[in-house]
Amino acid sequence: MNKPPIPLDEIEYVLLDMDGTLLDKYFDDYFWEHLLPEKYAEKKNITFGRAREDLLGLYKTHEGTLNWTDIDFWSQEVEIDIPALKEQVRHLIEVHPHVEDFLGMLRRRNKKVFLVTNAHYKVLDLKLRKTLIGRFFDDAVTSFEMGYPKEMLEFWEKVQKRLGFEKERSLFIDDTAAVLQTARRFGIKYIVYKAYASSRAEKGRSQDFPSIGDFRELMG
Numbered sequence: 001m002n003k004p005p006i007p008l009d010e011i012e013y014v015l016l017d018m019d020g021t022l023l024d025k026y027f028d029d030y031f032w033e034h035l036l037p038e039k040y041a042e043k044k045n046i047t048f049g050r051a052r053e054d055l056l057g058l059y060k061t062h063e064g065t066l067n068w069t070d071i072d073f074w075s076q077e078v079e080i081d082i083p084a085l086k087e088q089v090r091h092l093i094e095v096h097p098h099v100e101d102f103l104g105m106l107r108r109r110n111k112k113v114f115l116v117t118n119a120h121y122k123v124l125d126l127k128l129r130k131t132l133i134g135r136f137f138d139d140a141v142t143s144f145e146m147g148y149p150k151e152m153l154e155f156w157e158k159v160q161k162r163l164g165f166e167k168e169r170s171l172f173i174d175d176t177a178a179v180l181q182t183a184r185r186f187g188i189k190y191i192v193y194k195a196y197a198s199s200r201a202e203k204g205r206s207q208d209f210p211s212i213g214d215f216r217e218l219m220g
Helices: 026-044 048-062 071-078 082-088 099-108 121-131 153-163 177-186
Strands: 013-016 112-117 139-142 170-174 190-194
Touching: 026 048, 026 071, 026 082, 048 071, 071 082, 071 121, 082 121, 099 112, 112 153, 121 139, 139 153, 153 177, 170 177, 177 190
Parallel strands: 013 112, 013 170, 112 139, 170 190
Antiparallel strands: none
16 A cells, blocks of 8 residues: 545644554663663573563563553563663654654644554653653543553444544554554554654565654655
8 A cells, every 4th residue: 555645724733643653662662672681681580582582482472462562561581670761862863854743743633633542651751852742632541541452343342431542533544464454453543553662673675564664754
């Protein structure tokens, strides 16, 4: 699919994912695939390769659950202070190009703009403090508040009650296909896939959803 035909005049509510969509996912990939395995290897006195393999296996076990992005859970699991470790590399947190231009345009056009994320509330706080994009949102919701990850319909049912958006007049943008599939099943009318979630990894456009690589594509 090419440039998404998004009629912004017909959209009143814009729901946006954070990691990989608005923010460069390189921070998260580096943290979970390099930095934490490095610290875990030191702690367990094993090789980096073994530590990385063990952790990737653990991650896979909890993927798609609330544990997946629960940094308190992972702190206990690996016996390392995950929030403190993230703070040490907060300088790597970056906003994708033209995101703030897009968010500013939505505000000028009086859209209701919501952040909907699986990120733990402590991570959300860290990233909003680092990037200052929080000023563009009417509200922000985490999966932990809802009790379900975005991959589950129950998340969307609870979020709609919380935010009061109309499905027929809503746009949702995310970089995870499984989340977009659930949002589409829930009935959100306009669905867009954010390609190139990380500036350091190739993850191209989706064949299943209208896709953007850069938010300028939605600004016409």
